[in-house]
Amino acid sequence: MNYLKYTQYVYLVFGAYFIYDGFTKVNDPALGNPWLSFMIAGLAVFMFFFRRKFAKKFEDRNKNS
Template identity: 70%
Template sequence: MTYLKYVPYFYLVFTVFFIYDGVTKFNDPAATPWLSFGIAAVAVFMFFFRMKFGKKFEDRSKKS
């Protein structure tokens, strides 16, 4: 399950994409850039959450 080490970094890719999307929509009055910024904020939160959870999981498996 070494692929689980790389999954949190996909959240950073999503963050960059949604920040770019929000910035491009910012000048369009009919668009909703705040939704993109909100999704980017959730992706950053998920990145740190998954990193912390992964570290706990790794520490628990080393103790056994």
């Protein structure tokens, strides 16, 4: 279960990618709607913090038992 410490950072990578994608869509309106990319980026950043909190809670629970 040691890999769970590192999988949360995948969400940050996806968030950065979708922020980049959103800005490219803002600069070129022919590419499509940028707001969906920004919403997915926001969700990815939220999931990063959620997973980080969950992993810390899981680690603390294992230390107490």
